Amino acid sequence: MRSKQVGRLGMYEFVDKVKEIRSAILRLRIFETLLDAVVLFLFFSLIFLLLRVKVTYALIPSFIYILFRAVKSRDSFQMVEERYPNFREGLRAAYDNREKDNIVIRDLSDKISREMDSVRYSSFLNSKKAAGKILLSIFLAFIILSITFKFDVLLVKKPVSAVEEAQVGEALGAGGLGESKQDIFGAPSVAKIEGEKLSLELYPGAGEIKLRDIKERKFSEVQHSAVGVSPAEAFSEDIPGKYESIVRVYFEKLAEEK
Amino acid sequence: MIEEKVYGSVKETFGIISGELEKAIVGQKEVIENLLIALLCEGHVLLEGFPGLGKTMIVSNLAKILDLKFTRIQCTPDIMPSDITGTYIIEEQEGRKVFRFEKGPVFTNILLADEINRATPKAQSALLEAMQEKQVTLGNKTYKLERPFFVLATQNPIEMEGTYPLPEAQLDRFLLKVLVNYSTFDEEDKIVDIYTSNAAQQVNKIMDRETLLALQKLTRQVPIGEETKKYVLKLVTATRAKSEYIEYGASPRASIGLVLTAKARALIHGRNFVSREDIKAMAYPVMRHRIILTFDAERKGVSQDAVIQDILKGLG
Numbered sequence: 001m002r003s004k005q006v007g008r009l010g011m012y013e014f015v016d017k018v019k020e021i022r023s024a025i026l027r028l029r030i031f032e033t034l035l036d037a038v039v040l041f042l043f044f045s046l047i048f049l050l051l052r053v054k055v056t057y058a059l060i061p062s063f064i065y066i067l068f069r070a071v072k073s074r075d076s077f078q079m080v081e082e083r084y085p086n087f088r089e090g091l092r093a094a095y096d097n098r099e100k101d102n103i104v105i106r107d108l109s110d111k112i113s114r115e116m117d118s119v120r121y122s123s124f125l126n127s128k129k130a131a132g133k134i135l136l137s138i139f140l141a142f143i144i145l146s147i148t149f150k151f152d153v154l155l156v157k158k159p160v161s162a163v164e165e166a167q168v169g170e171a172l173g174a175g176g177l178g179e180s181k182q183d184i185f186g187a188p189s190v191a192k193i194e195g196e197k198l199s200l201e202l203y204p205g206a207g208e209i210k211l212r213d214i215k216e217r218k219f220s221e222v223q224h225s226a227v228g229v230s231p232a233e234a235f236s237e238d239i240p241g242k243y244e245s246i247v248r249v250y251f252e253k254l255a256e257e258k
Numbered sequence: 259m260i261e262e263k264v265y266g267s268v269k270e271t272f273g274i275i276s277g278e279l280e281k282a283i284v285g286q287k288e289v290i291e292n293l294l295i296a297l298l299c300e301g302h303v304l305l306e307g308f309p310g311l312g313k314t315m316i317v318s319n320l321a322k323i324l325d326l327k328f329t330r331i332q333c334t335p336d337i338m339p340s341d342i343t344g345t346y347i348i349e350e351q352e353g354r355k356v357f358r359f360e361k362g363p364v365f366t367n368i369l370l371a372d373e374i375n376r377a378t379p380k381a382q383s384a385l386l387e388a389m390q391e392k393q394v395t396l397g398n399k400t401y402k403l404e405r406p407f408f409v410l411a412t413q414n415p416i417e418m419e420g421t422y423p424l425p426e427a428q429l430d431r432f433l434l435k436v437l438v439n440y441s442t443f444d445e446e447d448k449i450v451d452i453y454t455s456n457a458a459q460q461v462n463k464i465m466d467r468e469t470l471l472a473l474q475k476l477t478r479q480v481p482i483g484e485e486t487k488k489y490v491l492k493l494v495t496a497t498r499a500k501s502e503y504i505e506y507g508a509s510p511r512a513s514i515g516l517v518l519t520a521k522a523r524a525l526i527h528g529r530n531f532v533s534r535e536d537i538k539a540m541a542y543p544v545m546r547h548r549i550i551l552t553f554d555a556e557r558k559g560v561s562q563d564a565v566i567q568d569i570l571k572g573l574g
Contacts, residue, residue: 092483093531102479103265108530 012109015098017116018091024121025076032125033069035133037062042140049147083123086115264472269528271473275323275464282319282459283312284452285445291526292436292543293320293410297470298477298522301433301515302389302409304374304424304547311438313412317370324470325463326367326406333377335420339384342371343394344401359396364388367406367467374411375421382428385409389431406470426506426550433515435547473525480521482532489573490516490537496569497545503555503565508548515544541566 044058077095081088094108239247264271272294279290289305293316296303305313314330321328331342344362348355363369364385374382388394392403411432413424429435441449452459490513498507520536527536546562555565 089483089486089533090529090531092485093481096484097481100481103262104476104479104530105481107265108481111530 012094012098012106012113014094014109014113014116017113017119018095021080021116021119021121022076025079025124028121028125029069029073032130033066035130035137036069037066039133039137039140040065042137042144046140046144046147049144079124080119084115084119087112260468260472261476264469265476268473268476268525271465271469272526278323278461278464279316279319282452282461283316284448285441286312286316286438289316289436289438290320291523292434293317294526295519295522295540296434297324297406297408298473298525299433299515299518300406300408300474301518302411302431304429304432304435305410305412305438306415306435307412307438308416308440309414311440313438314370314372317368317410319461321368322461323464324368325466326408326470327404328368328370329363329366330370330372331363332372333374333381335376335378335422337377337381339381342381342384343388343396346396359399359401361401362394364394365401365403367404368408368410371409371411373414375413375418375423377422379422379425382422382424385411386428386431406467406474429547430509430511432547433519434543436543437546477518477522477525480524480530480532482517482521486520486532486534486537487517489534490520492573493537493541493569494545496573497549497565501565503552503560504549505552506550508545512545512548516540519544538570541570 041058041062044061045055048055048058077092080091090108091112094105094112097105098109275294276287276290283290293303297320307313318328318330331337340362342362343364344360346357347360349358350356371377371385374385388403388407389409392405392407394401394403409432413421440446494508494510494513494516496507497504497512516537517532519540520532523536523540524530524532529536542563545566549562549565551560551562551565
């Protein structure tokens with residue numbers, strides 16, 4: 001045991017180090033929580049996309065998770081003790097008695113201060129786990145984009161050739177030949193007329209469609225009339241008798257010319 | 259300062275004391291450690307064990323090693339309180355008869371009250387003030403006892419006929435109840451060798467009174483974390499919860515005793531803080547005489563130690 005004095009009352013060297021470690025752990029915990037929340041959001045977004053539920057609802061589980069982590073925050077001493085078993089109970093005892101000054105506490109504080117130098121902040125972050133979560137979020141984001149892109153393309157008739165594609169694009173006011181095969185049409189919007197949703201998708205590049213004086217069509221009731229049978233009339237040409245010969249000659253001559 | 263000097267070699271000192279005691283006492287390491295812990299805490303110990311296990315020998319050798327005054331009282335049903343505390347005797351001084359206080363065996367550093375349960379309750383209670391207040395009152399006068407004052411009482415778990423079991427209030431005054439068990443085969447082999455040869459085992463003085471007092475002061479300075487302290491409180495209050503086997507739980511003296519003895523244990527083991535390991539180890543000697551079991555527990559043969567073990571398991 002050593003009896004070297006390292007500090008005065010309430011000002012032990014290790015206290016500042018403990019504060020630094022606690023703040024580092026807090027920052028890492030925030031990072032971890034946000035990363036988890038992103039993964040959760042992407043996962044639920046994918047599910048909701050497949051179920052055709054509004055994607056913004058995927059924020060709810062993420063918020064719940066953040067709240068849960070905030071409420072159920074882990075003791076930073078416990079985290080230090082898990083990674084550095086030599087601090088088990090001693091660190092807490094020294095920290096809880098930091099206001100006292102006697103030979104035993106001074107010795108303990110001295111020992112803790114020396115051992116604190118070996119603490120690395122990076123040890124509190126599971127880098128493999130964090131990398132895995134980042135990769136998972138990239139993968140989920142890729143899947144979500146792929147699904148969205150595929151759906152969009154299926155909704156528009158695919159041009160046969162690049163020339164046709166360019167022509168279609170040009171006609172719709174988008175870029176011409178040589179441009180990448182990105183979704184030039186953008187996100188479709190649902191047209192609304194008089195507050196009613198119509199199953200008509202309009203692309204931003206498709207120009208403007210003017211709807212003039214479109215009014216709700218009014219239908220009037222029509223009285224039913226009795227359905228009866230009437231004899232069909234034979235076709236007869238009403239040509240006066242004095243012109244009959246002239247007409248005949250006209251058609252005969254016409255036939256001869258042909 | 260003596261404290262700093264003592265603190266620097268505390269673990270080694272206790273190692274030397276244990277080594278010296280081992281010259282005369284074979285085995286019983288737990289008993290020796292508990293006695294040293296009680297000494298550091300200024301507490302008293304109730305030793306329970308069958309006759310011939312070396313209870314008296316441990317105590318007398320410890321007194322020699324620590325260079326402390328040692329007296330022994332053999333408790334019997336006819337022992338009087340004045341036989342313990344002392345009495346006034348008439349003395350002639352310059353032709354006049356005056357009362358002079360003749361100090362009893364209680365005026366010592368280490369008092370061994372052998373078979374305390376054979377003494378009458380009146381004689382037993384004579385020890386009460388001495389143990390608790392570390393003083394003796396006779397008539398109108400109070401006499402302070404010399405520090406350190408350490409009572410070691412022994413009792414035999416068998417032969418209960420004609421005995422006066424210590425009341426709970428008095429049992430509570432003992433910091434520890436230490437069980438002295440039979441030695442192992444190998445230990446007994448050594449005992450036979452030592453005590454059947456000509457070479458008498460002599461122990462040497464290792465520590466003086468001042469050093470012991472400094473160590474007692476240091477014991478109270480050992481820090482304990484809030485979480486460990488809460489663990490002690492949970493443990494003690496758990497004995498007061500309704501249970502199939504516990505009639506009455508441990509008193510707040512148990513909480514105080516548990517923290518203090520854990521501090522002493524940490525110091526002896528060369529640690530400068532209290533750990534749960536200390537609490538778990540000290541839970542048995544501190545609480546076993548403070549828990550009163552139900553009739554059902556006694557009928558089923560459930561011991562206090564089994565109940566404590568159960569509580570410790572529950573707390574994790």
